[in-house]
Amino acid sequence: MTPAQLSSTIVAALTSLVDDGALTLPDGVPAEVTVERPRQKGHGDYATNVALQLAKKASTNPRALGELLAKQLEQADGISAVEVAGPGFLNISVEAGAQGKVAAEVVAAGAAYGHSELLGGEKINVEFISANPTGPLHLGHTRWAVLGDAIARVLAAAGAEVTREFYINDRGVQMNHFADSIIAAALGEPKPEDGYAGEYITDLAKAVEQASPGIFQLEGEERRAAVRAQGYAIQLKEQQDQLDGFNTHFDVWFSELSLHESGSVPETLQRLKDLGHVYEEGGALWMRTTDFGDDKDRVLIKSDGELTYFASDTAYYLDKRARGFDHCIYLLGADHHGYVGRLRAMAACVGDDPDKTLDVLIGQLVKILKNGEELKLSKRAGNIVTLDDLAREIGVDALRYSLARYPADSPLVLDVAEITKQSNDNPVYYVQYAHARTCRMIENARDLGMALPEGTAPDQGGFDPSLLSHERDGELLRALAEYPRVVASAAELREPHRVARYLEDTASVFNKWYDTKECRMLPQGDEPVRPVNEARLVLTVATRTVIANGLDLLGVSAPERM
Template sequence: MTPEQLSSALVAALTRLVDDGRLTLPDGVPSTVLVERPKVREHGDYATNIALQLAKRAGVNPRDLAQQLAEEIVTDDGVASAEVAGPGFLNLRVSAGAQGALAGQVVTAGDSYGRSDVNAGQKVNLEFISANPTGPLHLGHTRWAAVGDAMARVIEATGAEVTREFYVNDRGNQMDVFGASLMARAHGEEPPDDGYHGAYVADLAAKVVAEVPGVLDQPADEQLVTFRETGYRLQLAEQQAELDELRTHFDVWFSERSLHDSDSVEHGFDRLREQGRLFEADGATWMRTTDFGDDKDRVLVRSNGELTYFASDTAYYVNKRERGFDPCIYLLGADHHGYVGRLSAMAACVGDTPGEQLEVLIGQLVKILQDGEELKLSKRAGTIVSLRELIDLIGVDPLRYTLIRYPVDSPLTLDVADMTSKSNDNPVYYVQYAHARLASILRNAADLGITVDGSYDASQLSTEREGDLLRALAELPRVVARAAELREPHRVARYLEDTASTFHKFYDTCRVLPQGDEDVTDLHRARLVLVAATRQVLANGLGLLGVSAPERM
C-alpha cells in the first residue's frame, strides 16, 4: 500500500464521516491527505496530522476527530490498526497483504513506476548551459550538464514537457578574437595577447585548413571570417559530441546571433514599450528594472547605439515565452549571482511574475583533487579542466552521479580517487552494486526454474525487514515528485542510497532462494517478487540520474 493509496483511503474515510452526518466540514473534504513515514518505527508504518488540520473547521477536539477517523479507517482492508497519539496525530499500520501487494504493483508498472502526471500539461524550458563556442567545455559546465539533465528527467517524470536548451554565445568581439587566434596558429604565429592560447587552438586551426583547402591563400579579411565561422562550427560540434557522451542531450541549440538576425531584439523592446518600461536618458535606452526591486535601471542601448548583453537577455526571454514555455528555468553559475535580481525585474517588466514564469537557480563552484592537488590546468585547454578530460579521468557514471548527488547551491570539493573507487564508500558504486546483486539473484532464480509473476502471496512479506524495504519502495513516486517540485535531483540519489542500504539489511536476514533440495515455498516466491521490485526501483532511479544500472559488476 503506497502513501498515495493510504491518502486516498483517508479521504474516503473522511467522506463517509461527512456523508453520514458524523462530521461537519464547511469547506468540504480535502482532496488529499498528507501521509508520512514516522521517524520512530514503533509509531507505525505511516502517520498523519490531518485531524489537527481539520479540527477547528469541524468544531471538534483534535483527538476526538482523530479517534473518529481511526475507527473509520480500520474498516479498510489495507489498514491493520490506527492509533491516536499526542494532541491528535494518527499512527497507522498497514496490513501485511496490502503492504506486500506493492511489490507486485512495482513489477507490473516496470519502467513507469515512480512517474506521475502531477505536472501534465506544463511546458518547461530548461536552459542549463550558456557557453561560448570558442573552446572546450569545462568543469563548471560539466556540473550543470549533469545536474540540468537530471533535473529535466525528474520534471519529465511528473508529466511535464521539458525542452532542454543550450544558449550559444556566438555574437560579440570574442568571436572575432577566436577567428584571429585560429588564423594566427594556422600561420605558425602566436595568437593575439587577448586571444585563445590552449593547445586546442592549433588543433582546431589544422582542422579548418583541412576542411577548407586554400584558406591560407584567401585575403586576410576573408580568411578571418573563414577561420571564425568554420572554427565555430567545428568547436560547437565537439561540444555537442562530448555532451552526448555524458548522456546530456539538448533539444535546442539557440544562437544568440539569431535574436539579432530575426529582429527579436526590437520585438522585445516593443513588448517593454507596451508595458511602459522603457525610457531614454543621456542618449541611451533604459529599462525601468528598479520598478521591481533591481538596484539600478538597466541600459539596453548605449548612447553610441551599441546593444548591451542585457538587450539580448531580454529578447531571449521574450522569445522563450512566445514559444509557449511556462516556466522558463535558468541554471546559472556562481559568478552570475547578480543576475537573479535583474532577470527577475526584467521578467516583471515584460508583464510576468518572477518565481512563476521565470525561475533562476545559482550553482556553486566545484573543485576536483587528484593526489591532494587541485586540478586546474589542462594540457589541451590551457587554464581550464575540460569536460573531455573529466570523462576520460573519472568516467561518465561516477562523474554524473557525484555531481548530481549534492545540492547545487553548495560548493563541492571532490577527489578523483573517491569518485572512481570500487568500494561501498563510493555512493555510485554502492547503488550500482546493489542493482547488480539484485539482478544476480533473479538470474539464479531463473536457473532454478523460479519465475517472477503476479501469482504470489503478498501476506508472506510480513517481517520487519520486508516491511522496511516495501515502505522504501513506496516512497519513490513521492521522492521524484518532490525532486521535480524543488528542482533538486540530488534527492533521488540520496533516496537510492538509503534504499540500497535497506535492501542489504533485508538480504542479510531474509533468505530469498531455496538451498539444496529445499522445496520452493510461497515465501520464496514472495521474496523473489520483492527482489524484482527493488531492482526495478533502483534501475528507474538511476535512469532518472542518467546513470547506468549494471546487471553484473
C-alpha cells in the same frame, strides 16, 4: 499500499464522516493528505498529522478528531491498526497483504513506476548550459550538464513536456578573437591580444585547413569571416559530441546571434516601449526594472548605440515564451547571483508573473582534488579543466552521480580517489552494486526455474503479497512505495539530489533485507521452491526496477554485474 493510496483512503474516511454528519468541515474535505514514514520503529507503517491540521476548522480538538478518524480508518480495507499518539498524530499499520501488493505494482509498471501527471500539460524549457563556441566545455559546464539534465528528467517523469536548451554565445567580439587565434596558429604567429590559448587552437587550425583547404590564403576580413564560421562549426560539433558522450542530450541549440539576425531584439525593445517600461537617460535606453524589485534599472542600449547582453536576455526570454513554454528554468553559474532579481524584474516588465513563469537556479563552484591537490589544468585547453578530462579521469557514472547528489547551491570539493573507489563508502558504487546484486539474485532464481514476475499485476499469477510479512519485508516495501513521492518532490523543487539520497537509503534497506536470514529469496540446499520464495522474487524484481529507474533519472547506468 503506497502513501498515495493511503492518502486516498484517509480522504475517503473524512468524506464518509462528513456525509454521516459526524464531522463538519466548512472548507470541504482536502483533496489529499500528507502521509509519511515514521522515523521510529513501533509507530506503525505510516503516520499523518491530518487531525492537527483540520481540528480548528472542524471546531474540535486534534485528539478528538484523531480518535474519530481512527475508528473510521480501522474499518478500511488493508489497514490493520490505527493509534492516536500525542496531541493527535495518527500512526497507521497496514496489513501485510496490502503492503505486499506494492511489489507487484512496481513490477507491473516497470520503467514507468514513479512517473506521474503532477505537471501534466506544462511545457517547460530548461536552459542549463550557456557557453561560447570558442573552446572545450569545462568543469563549471560539467556540473550544469549533470544537474540540468537530471532536472529535465525528473520534470519529464512528473508529466511535463520538457525541452532541454543550450544557449550558444556566438555573438560578440570573442568570436573575432577566436578566429584571429586560429589564424595565428595556422600561420605560426604569436597569439593575438585577448586571443585564446591552448593546444586545441592548433588542432582547430589543422581541422579548419582540412575542412576548407586554402582558407588561410584568403585575405583580411574575408579570411577572418571564413575561419570564424568554420572554426565555430568544428568547435560546436566537438561540444555536442562531448555532451553526447557524457549522456547529456539537448533538444535545442539556440544561437544568440540568431536573435539579432531575426529582428527579435528590435521587436522586444518596441514591446517594452509600448508597455511603458523603458526610458532614455544619458543617451542610453534603460528598462525600469526597479518597478519590479530589481536593485537598479538596467541598460538595454548603451550611449554609443551598442546593445547590452540584457537586451539579448530579454529578447531570448520572450522568444521562449513565444515558442509556447509555460515555464522557463535557467541554471546559471556562481558569478550570476545578480541575475536572479533582474531576470524576475524583466519577466514582470513584459507582463508575466515570474513566480509562475520563471526559475533561476544559481550553482556553486566545484573543486576536484587528486592526491590532495586540485586537479591540474588541461594542457590542451590551456587554462581550464575540461569535461573530457574529468570523464576520462573519473568515469561518466561516478562523475555524474557525485555531482547530482548535492543541491545546486552547495559548493563542492570532490576527491577523485573517494568517488572512484569500489567500496560501500562510495555512494555511486553502493547504489550500483545493490542493483547488480538484485540482477544476480534474479539470475540465480532463473537457474532454479523460478517463475520471473516480469509484468506481474497485483491480481495475477501465484504471487501472494501476504507472505511478505517479515519486518524487513515491510521496511523494503515501504521504501519502494516512497519512490513516486520522491520523484514528484524532486520535480516540484528542482532538486534531483533527492533521488540520489533516496537511492542510497533504499540500497541500505535492501542490503539489510538481503542479510536477514529469515528473508532469503532463494531456497537453501535441497529445499523446494515455496510460495514465500516466489513472493520475495517479486520483491527483488521490484527493488531492481526502482533502483534502475532512479539511476536513469540521474543519467547513471544500472550495471547488471560489478
